[in-house]
Amino acid sequence: MTDRGVSLRRAALRRFLRRPSNLVSVVFLVLVVIAALWPTSWLPHDPTASDLAARLRPPAWLDGGSWSYVLGTDNIGRDVFSRIVLGSRWSLVISGTAVVIAAVLGITAGVIAGYRGGWVDSITMRAVDVQLAFPVIILVIAVVGVVGTGITQLILVMGVTGWAQYARIVRGSTLSIRNQDYVEAAVAQGASAWRIMTRDILPNLASEIIVLTSFNMARLLLLESGLSFLGLGIQPPRPSWGGMVGDARDYLQSGWWILAFAGGTIALAVLSFNFLGDGIRDALDPRTRHVGTAQSAEEAAS
Amino acid sequence: MILAGFARRLLQLIPVFFVISVVTFAITRLTGDPSALLLPLDAPQEARDLLRADLGLDEPIWVQYFRFMEGVFQGDFGTSFRYRQPALEIVLERLPATLELAVVSLGIALIVGLPVGIIAALRHGTWIDNAVQFVAFVGQAMPTFYTGLLGLVFIAVNVSWIPVGGYEPRSLRHVLLPALTLAPFMIAIIARFTRSSVLDVMGRDYVRTARAKGVRERRVTMLHILRNALIPVITIIGLQVGALLGGAVITEVVFGWPGIGRLAVTSVLQRDFPVVQAIVMLTAVAFVVINQIVDVLYTLVDPRIDLYGRER
Numbered sequence: 070m071t072d073r074g075v076s077l078r079r080a081a082l083r084r085f086l087r088r089p090s091n092l093v094s095v096v097f098l099v100l101v102v103i104a105a106l107w108p109t110s111w112l113p114h115d116p117t118a119s120d121l122a123a124r125l126r127p128p129a130w131l132d133g134g135s136w137s138y139v140l141g142t143d144n145i146g147r148d149v150f151s152r153i154v155l156g157s158r159w160s161l162v163i164s165g166t167a168v169v170i171a172a173v174l175g176i177t178a179g180v181i182a183g184y185r186g187g188w189v190d191s192i193t194m195r196a197v198d199v200q201l202a203f204p205v206i207i208l209v210i211a212v213v214g215v216v217g218t219g220i221t222q223l224i225l226v227m228g229v230t231g232w233a234q235y236a237r238i239v240r241g242s243t244l245s246i247r248n249q250d251y252v253e254a255a256v257a258q259g260a261s262a263w264r265i266m267t268r269d270i271l272p273n274l275a276s277e278i279i280v281l282t283s284f285n286m287a288r289l290l291l292l293e294s295g296l297s298f299l300g301l302g303i304q305p306p307r308p309s310w311g312g313m314v315g316d317a318r319d320y321l322q323s324g325w326w327i328l329a330f331a332g333g334t335i336a337l338a339v340l341s342f343n344f345l346g347d348g349i350r351d352a353l354d355p356r357t358r359h360v361g362t363a364q365s366a367e368e369a370a371s
Numbered sequence: 372m373i374l375a376g377f378a379r380r381l382l383q384l385i386p387v388f389f390v391i392s393v394v395t396f397a398i399t400r401l402t403g404d405p406s407a408l409l410l411p412l413d414a415p416q417e418a419r420d421l422l423r424a425d426l427g428l429d430e431p432i433w434v435q436y437f438r439f440m441e442g443v444f445q446g447d448f449g450t451s452f453r454y455r456q457p458a459l460e461i462v463l464e465r466l467p468a469t470l471e472l473a474v475v476s477l478g479i480a481l482i483v484g485l486p487v488g489i490i491a492a493l494r495h496g497t498w499i500d501n502a503v504q505f506v507a508f509v510g511q512a513m514p515t516f517y518t519g520l521l522g523l524v525f526i527a528v529n530v531s532w533i534p535v536g537g538y539e540p541r542s543l544r545h546v547l548l549p550a551l552t553l554a555p556f557m558i559a560i561i562a563r564f565t566r567s568s569v570l571d572v573m574g575r576d577y578v579r580t581a582r583a584k585g586v587r588e589r590r591v592t593m594l595h596i597l598r599n600a601l602i603p604v605i606t607i608i609g610l611q612v613g614a615l616l617g618g619a620v621i622t623e624v625v626f627g628w629p630g631i632g633r634l635a636v637t638s639v640l641q642r643d644f645p646v647v648q649a650i651v652m653l654t655a656v657a658f659v660v661i662n663q664i665v666d667v668l669y670t671l672v673d674p675r676i677d678l679y680g681r682e683r
């Protein structure tokens with residue numbers, strides 16, 4: 070790597086760290102990852118063990134709370150804190166794997182469509198239209214309803230339906246990169262299409278893909294927690310953030326802290342991924358600063 | 372001229388509709404044998420064979436698809452297993468509730484999102500702009516089941532005239548809380564999109580020319596900036612409407628709102644697949660058609676863009 074590359078990267082990192090919301094997001098996401106990796110046996114309580122004597126205990130700092138149950142207990146006496154910690158594991162694994170699947174499918178389709186152009190491009194873009202026409206949540210619950218609610222099914226459905234988000238944007242960037250001088254030089258030298266796509270185009274999409282992935286993590290976390298809330302995602306006894314909010318529905322008055330903490334964790338995680346994506350984009354390309362781009366709207370109805 | 376273009380665009384939709392129908396058909400075939408979904412696990416083989424023959428499942432798959440499409444063209448998605456009524460009828464019965472929620476929440480989102488986005492852009496770089504951006508991010512990150520339930524805890528319980536869920540046709544007090552739950556996400560999207568659209572126009576040459584000519588700032592803002600900046604916002608509104616027609620699944624579940632979204636969830640849980648198929652297909656088709664209409668409207672509002680999205 071050249072010195073210039075290093076200093077550009079440093080400058081980008083400095084710009085990234087200058088914004089407090091970026092820093093807070095990174096710290097929170099690191100905590101979530103630590104929570105996901107935290108061994109179950111080291112948790113203060115078994116996240117799935119109920120203790121009816123300790124039902125609906127409020128958080129420690131309130132009357133009737135104890136420091137043994139920092140964030141209180143749920144309706145059958147399970148420790149809310151331990152459940153949120155373990156819940157992060159499944160939420161991250163499912164959304165993370167689904168994002169990887171969506172990224173691989175979408176980037177492949179987007180690069181090929183953008184580079185080849187012609188009918189390949191038309192067909193791919195029509196397929197994107199069709200994919201985006203299906204309200205994601207309805208499509209996903211329909212498929213999950215048919216194939217069942219396993220972790221693998223969940224990952225596959227969320228991953229496969231997520232490709233279009235990547236394909237559309239990657240294709241657009243590929244189109245503009247294709248006409249750059251260095252790509253034309255490579256073509257003139259007789260480089261194969263595969264070589265141009267993997268060596269000349271893909272590396273130049275890296276920063277964009279990182280940004281897209283961060284936004285898509287946020288999107289899929291919301292989708293997964295929504296499905297788990299509906300009882301169609303992660304199944305009990307495995308704890309999940311969305312599932313905890315679903316359980317909390319019947320104890321809104323007597324156990325509001327379950328809703329507050331589990332729901333709050335989801336909101337913070339989604340917010341952090343969105344800030345992260347936005348922060349990276351602005352840091353890498355200072356020209357786009359103060360020009361927010363609208364995210365896709367199809368998630369509005371969830 | 373416009374009609375001809377419109378007709379051509381409708382023709383282009385045929386392949387899209389075809390794929391939508393194949394996907395919808397394929398969903399119930401994912402496990403190979405939909406009869407397995409209809410019968411209890413311990414059903415005898417004879418019952419299975421009888422049902423398969425009855426549903427035409429012993430025929431080749433393309434014949435089955437053809438049958439399915441034959442029905443669809445006659446508005447027949449099969450009979451709901453649960454309600455013993457045509458599936459389409461059941462879905463359409465739920466449409467008014469979904470529409471009502473969509474209209475009210477979109478209305479709130481526009482009333483709040485447009486001005487907020489415009490102000491943020493006109494004051495861009497200031498604390499107002501930063502605050503709007505921050506709040507928009509938070510709005511987009513809040514899961515609707517979280518905001519909805521918080522609304523129930525803090526609003527419905529304390530404000531006596533707001534009911535804790537339930538539905539009455541065209542009743543503002545019933546629709547208010549679900550609509551407020553759905554609105555933040557849309558407000559955030561509309562505000563952010565409006566903001567970047569206005570910023571984009573503010574940098575255009577014609578705005579600079581207008582200022583250079585000595586046109587008053589107020590007039591520049593109203594006539595040159597806003598008139599042009601708000602046109603692209605139509606697209607994002609179209610996307611929202613399309614998405615909302617699928618029903619706000621989670622919001623409807625939280626508030627017991629009898630719309631299409633909640634019907635989708637209960638039908639999946641009860642394995643009522645004709646209804647699920649009808650919902651998937653209708654919402655996808657509605658989404659495509661609405662966005663197509665929006666695109667055409669766009670060309671009417673902004674004559675610089677032709678029907679293929681090219682700038683003239």
